[in-house]
Amino acid sequence: MELTHDWRVFHRIFYSHDSKTPVQNRPSPIGPIYVVVHQDRIVSALSDGEDFSNLVGSSYKEFSQQKSFREIIAFERDHVDSWLGTSLSLPHYFEQQEFLRTQAFQAKGKRDWTQSSKRFRPHFLLKSLQSWWRKVLPSNYGIYIRLTGTEGHVVLLVRNGMFVGFHEPDLTSFYKQREVAQKIAKDIIRAKSQEQEGLIQFFKDKYQVPFFTVFASAQDWQAWSRLSNPWVEVLQAMQKKTLKVVPFRWGVAFLLGLRAYLGI
Amino acid sequence: MVGPEVNAHPIRLVVNYWEIPQSSLGARLEELLRNGISHVATFLPWQAVESDISHSLSRFLQAVSEREMSVSLIASPEVGVHYPNSGLPKDIFNKHDPAARHSRGGAVGVHLAPNSFALPSLLSSEFSKRYQNYLSRLDNLLGDMGRLQSQLLDEATVVLTGSYWKYMRAPQDSSMSIFGSICGDFSPSASLNFRQKVEQFYSQKEFLDPNPMAAQRWKTKNMEDINRRWFYQSCEDVFRARSSQFLTRKARVRRMKHIELFTPEADPSLAYSTFVQAVSGGRADFSRLNSIVDEACRRSSNFDGEALPPYMHWTGFGSFRTLNDSEKQFLILKSLLLTGSQGGGIYLDDREWFSLSPTFRNRAENLARSLGQRELKAQPQVLYLAPSLWSKVDPLWEEIQKKLPEDSRIVSSVDRVQRERDANLVLVDPSFVMTRDQVSKLTGWVSSPQGQGRILVMPRSQLYTEAAKAELEQVISKAERLDVNLGISYQLRTLGNGKLVIYDLPEGSENKESAWQIFLNSLFSLANITHFCSVSDGRLRILPLHLNSAGLGIFIVNPSGRAVTADLIFPSEVNISDLGSLFSASGLAPQDFSQKAPTDQVAASRYALEVPPYGVLPLGVAGLKMDEVRFEMHESQKAGDVTESLRSNVADAGVNELPGHSAGEDIGALWS
Numbered sequence: 001m002e003l004t005h006d007w008r009v010f011h012r013i014f015y016s017h018d019s020k021t022p023v024q025n026r027p028s029p030i031g032p033i034y035v036v037v038h039q040d041r042i043v044s045a046l047s048d049g050e051d052f053s054n055l056v057g058s059s060y061k062e063f064s065q066q067k068s069f070r071e072i073i074a075f076e077r078d079h080v081d082s083w084l085g086t087s088l089s090l091p092h093y094f095e096q097q098e099f100l101r102t103q104a105f106q107a108k109g110k111r112d113w114t115q116s117s118k119r120f121r122p123h124f125l126l127k128s129l130q131s132w133w134r135k136v137l138p139s140n141y142g143i144y145i146r147l148t149g150t151e152g153h154v155v156l157l158v159r160n161g162m163f164v165g166f167h168e169p170d171l172t173s174f175y176k177q178r179e180v181a182q183k184i185a186k187d188i189i190r191a192k193s194q195e196q197e198g199l200i201q202f203f204k205d206k207y208q209v210p211f212f213t214v215f216a217s218a219q220d221w222q223a224w225s226r227l228s229n230p231w232v233e234v235l236q237a238m239q240k241k242t243l244k245v246v247p248f249r250w251g252v253a254f255l256l257g258l259r260a261y262l263g264i
Numbered sequence: 265m266v267g268p269e270v271n272a273h274p275i276r277l278v279v280n281y282w283e284i285p286q287s288s289l290g291a292r293l294e295e296l297l298r299n300g301i302s303h304v305a306t307f308l309p310w311q312a313v314e315s316d317i318s319h320s321l322s323r324f325l326q327a328v329s330e331r332e333m334s335v336s337l338i339a340s341p342e343v344g345v346h347y348p349n350s351g352l353p354k355d356i357f358n359k360h361d362p363a364a365r366h367s368r369g370g371a372v373g374v375h376l377a378p379n380s381f382a383l384p385s386l387l388s389s390e391f392s393k394r395y396q397n398y399l400s401r402l403d404n405l406l407g408d409m410g411r412l413q414s415q416l417l418d419e420a421t422v423v424l425t426g427s428y429w430k431y432m433r434a435p436q437d438s439s440m441s442i443f444g445s446i447c448g449d450f451s452p453s454a455s456l457n458f459r460q461k462v463e464q465f466y467s468q469k470e471f472l473d474p475n476p477m478a479a480q481r482w483k484t485k486n487m488e489d490i491n492r493r494w495f496y497q498s499c500e501d502v503f504r505a506r507s508s509q510f511l512t513r514k515a516r517v518r519r520m521k522h523i524e525l526f527t528p529e530a531d532p533s534l535a536y537s538t539f540v541q542a543v544s545g546g547r548a549d550f551s552r553l554n555s556i557v558d559e560a561c562r563r564s565s566n567f568d569g570e571a572l573p574p575y576m577h578w579t580g581f582g583s584f585r586t587l588n589d590s591e592k593q594f595l596i597l598k599s600l601l602l603t604g605s606q607g608g609g610i611y612l613d614d615r616e617w618f619s620l621s622p623t624f625r626n627r628a629e630n631l632a633r634s635l636g637q638r639e640l641k642a643q644p645q646v647l648y649l650a651p652s653l654w655s656k657v658d659p660l661w662e663e664i665q666k667k668l669p670e671d672s673r674i675v676s677s678v679d680r681v682q683r684e685r686d687a688n689l690v691l692v693d694p695s696f697v698m699t700r701d702q703v704s705k706l707t708g709w710v711s712s713p714q715g716q717g718r719i720l721v722m723p724r725s726q727l728y729t730e731a732a733k734a735e736l737e738q739v740i741s742k743a744e745r746l747d748v749n750l751g752i753s754y755q756l757r758t759l760g761n762g763k764l765v766i767y768d769l770p771e772g773s774e775n776k777e778s779a780w781q782i783f784l785n786s787l788f789s790l791a792n793i794t795h796f797c798s799v800s801d802g803r804l805r806i807l808p809l810h811l812n813s814a815g816l817g818i819f820i821v822n823p824s825g826r827a828v829t830a831d832l833i834f835p836s837e838v839n840i841s842d843l844g845s846l847f848s849a850s851g852l853a854p855q856d857f858s859q860k861a862p863t864d865q866v867a868a869s870r871y872a873l874e875v876p877p878y879g880v881l882p883l884g885v886a887g888l889k890m891d892e893v894r895f896e897m898h899e900s901q902k903a904g905d906v907t908e909s910l911r912s913n914v915a916d917a918g919v920n921e922l923p924g925h926s927a928g929e930d931i932g933a934l935w936s
Contacts, residue, residue: 003283007346007377007581008615017547017586034540036439043439044536046549051824053551057440077436080539084373084380084435093377097542104543120545172287 005092006154006167013145013154014123016222032119033070035060038077079107094163124230126163132264133255134161141210144169144203147218157207174202196246212252215244231260271573274600274609274632276305276336277617278577280346281324282312289327296614297331300629304328305336305423305611309351310398313405322409325416334419336521339402340427340507341395343374344527344579349381350374356384356394364449366434366532372449374431374530375538377581383428386503388453399510407514421519424507426565429500430654431532437656438533442559446489447654448496458495470699473730482697490695490727493652497676500653504567523608524565524574528556529582541583548583550591554823557595561602562665562673563653564644569679573608576600580613592616593624594823594878598807600628601819601880604635605642605809627847634846640809640817643686645793646672649706650693658693663780667788668795670807678702682709689791694723694769700731707739711760718762719791723769740764750786751779763790794835796888801830804875816885817843822875829874836888837867843882 033052036044037060045052045063055063064072083103087096101120129137139160146153157165196213203211220237224230235256237243245252258264277296284292296304306324313321328335345351357363363382364372371382384391410417430447437445448454465471466482482491504522511520528534529548533556537549557576565572576599578584584592600610609632617625634640646668650657653676664672675681681690682705690709692698710720728736743757743764754767765787770776788794796808796816807819822828832840867887875881 003346005348005378006283008585008613011581011585015545031546032544034544034546036536036540038436041440043436044540044549044552046537046540046544046546048544048546049825051551053555075539077536080536081370081436084375084535084539085371088371088373088380088382091379093379096380100539100542104539120543170285170287172285 003167004165005094007093009152009154009168010166013147013152013221014126014225016225031071033067033072035063035072035074036077036080037074043077073108075104075107079103092163121228123225124227128255128259129158129163130161136251136255138210141212142203142207144199144211144213146213146215147221148215149218152218155203155207157209169203169206171202174199196244200246213244213246215246217242229259229263231256235260269607270638271604271607271609271636273303273334273336274604274636275617275628276303276575276609276611277301277614278579278611279304279306279614281306281320282309283346284324286318286320286323289324293327293331293333297333299618301614302332303334303336304614305338307338307342307345307347307351308402309345309347310341311349311351311353312347313402314353314398321405322413322416325409325420326413329416329419332419334421336421336423338423338425338525339399339511340423340425340525342425342427342525342527342577343383343431343530344376344577344582346378346579346581348378350376352381352384353394356391357381362388362451362453364428364432364454365451366432367446367448367450368434368436369450370434372428372432372532373435373535375535376527376530376579383431385449385451385453386428387449387457387499388451396506396510399507400513403511403513403515406511406517410515410517417517420517421521422511422515422517423525424504424511424520424522425525426500427503429496429503430526431530432496433532433654435532435535438531439536441656442531442533442556443563443654444656446492446496446656447652448492448499457499458492461495461498462491470729470731478730490651490697493650493655493695494697496655497652501567522567522572524572525577525611526556526560526574527577527579527582528553528560529579529584531556534583538583541586547586547588550587550595551823553584553587553595554598557599557602558669561599561606562669564606564647564673564675564680565653566675566677566680569677569683571606571675571680574603574606575608575611576603577611578613578616580616585616589620590825590878593620593628594821594880596620596628597631597880598821598823600632600635601807601809602642604632605640605807607638607641609635630847639812640846642670642808643810644671644673645687645689645791647681647684647687647690648672648674648693649678649681649690649696650674650676651696652676658695659776660691660780660784661693663777663784664691666781667784668793670805671793671796678705681706684709685714688717689719689721689787689793691721691787692723694725694727696727698722698725698728698732700729700735703728703732703735703739707736707759707764710762710764711739713761715760715762717792719765719787720759720762721765721767721787724766725769736766740766748786750782751775752783754783756790765790796885797832797834799830799832801828803828804830811884816888817846818883818885820873820875820879820881820883822877822879825877827874827876827879829872832871832873832883834869834871834885834888837869838885838887839867840871841884841886843884846882 031048033045033047033050035042040060042055042058042060042063045055060074083100087099090096090099137158141158143156143158144153145156153168154166155169156163196215200211200213203213216237220233220242224233227233234243238245238253238256279292279296293304308321325335341350341352343350349357362385364385366372373380373382406417406422432449433443433447434445462483466479471479471482508520508522511517534549534552537552541548560576561574565574578596578599584595587595596610596612603609646664648657648661648664650661653674657674661674684690690706692706706720706722709715710718739759740757743759746756748754748756752767752770754765757764757766767783770779797806797818799806799820803822803824805821805823807821809817809819811817820832873881
């Protein structure tokens with residue numbers, strides 16, 4: 001049995017946090033302080049690398065005066081309660097989280113966010129798949145992402161721009177079918193395109209939707225994931241053949257180019 | 265008191281059977297075995313059990329059995345399960361099934377992947393019917409398995425937990441104080457259930473005294489909060505008992521274990537932090553998670569009067585995942601210390617576990633071994649008896665927390681107190697409804713021959729039945745009385761080997777805090793309770809644990825991201841030693857248990873030390889006078905036991921040997 005939504009894998013591939021940097025080496029906190037407030041009392045306060053637990057229950061007005069040199073983004077508790085309550089009726093965690101972000105963004109207005117360097121940054125690929133690309137890409141398709149140098153791999157199923165499934169695929173039957181599969185698993189980027197296409201056919205047969213496969217080095221992928229627009233680097237990696245998109249389509253390359261050089 | 269039972273697996277890796285493709289199940293288990301893991305745990309999601317057409321559970325158990333591994337099967341509905349709606353079937357959420365409501369009337373949301381969802385009302389009749397069907401189905405499944413392939417269940421333990429009850433708290437209140445509201449379901453179906461239960465409870469003969477109209481005073485609006493507390497606690501106890509009954513009808517599991525499982529990432533007090541984290545894309549609220557661990561471990565659940573081992577559950581898909589390795593390691597070690605010392609441990613996602621360094625894993629495993637063998641255990645000196653474990657309690661508890669944060673526990677059962685042997689001081693919350701039976705049991709605990717040095721503290725409140733008042737009057741009628749007024753006035757009575765304190769609740773809010781502090785100081789003095797040691801920097805915490813009842817180990821924990829230099833201050837001159845061997849494969853050496861000080865070290869009452877960021881420093885303490893005091897009290901209790909046994913033997917011999925003498929008769933009167 002495969003999980004439809006495997007959040008462990010999803011986080012590992014798209015939103016892995018740097019957990020290895022020792023505490024002592026962390027940069028001094030400079031990001032905004034996020035606060036939930038009710039009747040001038042602080043209900044919750046959070047900022048990366050800082051402990052604000054002693055602020056809970058204290059006056060927001062006094063706090064904002066003390067920290068006038070810092071960017072503070074405050075939300076009314078009643079609004080947050082309402083958003084959290086509404087989010088419960090949405091089907092998936094991804095949509096629930098997106099809903100909360102949208103509501104927060106709208107409530108504060110764009111101006112409040114301009115200085116914010118630490119606001120949630122969606123993954124570059126997920127953001128693009130949900131952008132106008134959805135109008136030119138098939139309504140129903142899958143993407144298999146394999147990161148070399150790690151055991152990370154994920155199947156992402158997309159329907160009308162929504163992520164209807166993400167999980168680690170079970171490739172056992174594929175391995176059994178093909179001897180080459182072992183080779184592919186070892187060094188997928190250098191494998192012959194015929195062998196890679198075998199994998200695509202396997203997914204097509206299994207999920208009954210068109211499939212793209214992305215083979216990239218884990219190191220590059222993590223570096224790109226930290227950037228808001230890494231598409232130039234992505235294209236360069238494709239030219240250097242350290243990134244492979246199979247099957248290669250000029251249309252897809254055109255989409256990547258638009259993102260990389262025109263930002264659309 | 266925690267039983268002496270050895271816990272072979274304080275660290276339990278969660279390997280959920282439905283997440284692993286059948287084809288790679290064997291390889292996954294082999295990999296775990298290669299890494300020295302011979303015990304795994306899996307949740308049994310309700311939906312997965314009901315729709316398991318491919319018999320994946322029995323295949324999983326088969327694979328585990330073939331490899332001679334053991335497994336814990338967590339059967340109760342729980343939060344933090346990597347399954348849609350945490351494993352609850354979809355039809356539970358249809359319009360006819362009401363959702364639970366917290367004390368402020370909102371839905372009780374659990375904000376954790378794979379989806380945030382509202383907890384159902386466990387008291388609705390629709391839920392109860394469905395739940396019983398599920399349990400029957402699971403019972404049949406395990407029963408068939410036991411009949412046809414009994415070897416599959418040989419090394420399986422069915423684990424039952426307290427389920428969702430403890431999470432039914434309003435985030436608005438919990439964010440300010442973690443257990444700062446009434447914990448319970450306020451949905452219409454639950455309220456109906458509550459009214460019926462209140463009617464039923466107060467129709468007992470004891471509440472109709474002196475006349476039937478007397479029962480009305482217990483059901484007034486003013487009593488609503490008080491009644492709700494005991495009601496929700498009794499619901500949780502009944503839920504546990506019924507789950508247990510259903511799963512022992514046909515199932516032939518050799519082992520069934522009740523535990524208290526807590527998932528900090530799903531706690532309502534984290535709701536706003538989770539929201540902020542979603543918006544900012546930042547890390548989890550480490551300090552809040554740390555506080556939740558502290559607060560949860562100060563509450564001791566029970567089943568049938570026995571303390572339940574507490575377990576902390578860290579998922580691989582919640583906010584814990586976003587923490588730095590140092591923060592994760594700190595939370596793992598701290599929760600392991602706090603729960604393992606009470607006979608419990610931690611449940612942890614296996615991928616999270618193996619993402620940590622081998623050195624850390626070795627250290628944690630070695631510490632877990634000592635905790636599991638009960639070489640290290642918590643012996644709380646103070647118990648606070650409250651009507652509900654997860655609801656807010658009287659400010660007196662807050663004051664106790666300031667003085668003895670790691671050496672006191674909230675309990676919710678008089679039977680649990682009755683079996684207590686370690687604590688010297690038991691305080692009763694003013695919102696506790698007192699019946700004759702409860703007064704009898706509590707005073708019995710303090711006046712028993714083993715009650716040397718025990719102190720029972722009861723409030724003088726309106727919540728005593730007439731029979732309870734009469735019982736108390738009778739018990740104290742012959743006891744010597746001493747009236748004291750130190751801000752809070754109280755009577756001190758000697759009961760057998762122990763003492764009973766009956767105090768008046770303070771009126772008005774002026775100087776209440778200092779009055780409580782003075783009162784507590786006098787109680788601690790009466791019960792011979794003082795700090796084992798204190799630390800000069802408030803950022804550090806001290807966890808005192810007893811080393812095989814022969815010494816004291818203290819763990820100094822630094823939950824901050826910076827190194828802290830501080831002084832460790834003891835009430836008398838002591839020798840301290842490094843208990844780093846706890847983290848090594850050899851475990852504690854015999855000399856670590858020794859009370860003797862190392863010959864080359866000079867005793868001192870103040871030690872300077874530096875604790876690294878997110879550090880846990882284990883130290884052994886030798887020569888602490890308080891150990892001697894407690895040891896003497898322990899010996900005195902033992903002597904009391906022997907005296908009582910001797911008295912009973914002499915009485916029996918008298919009945920047998922002296923003609924005309926009967927049991928209970930005054931031998932002196934007969935002689936003269």
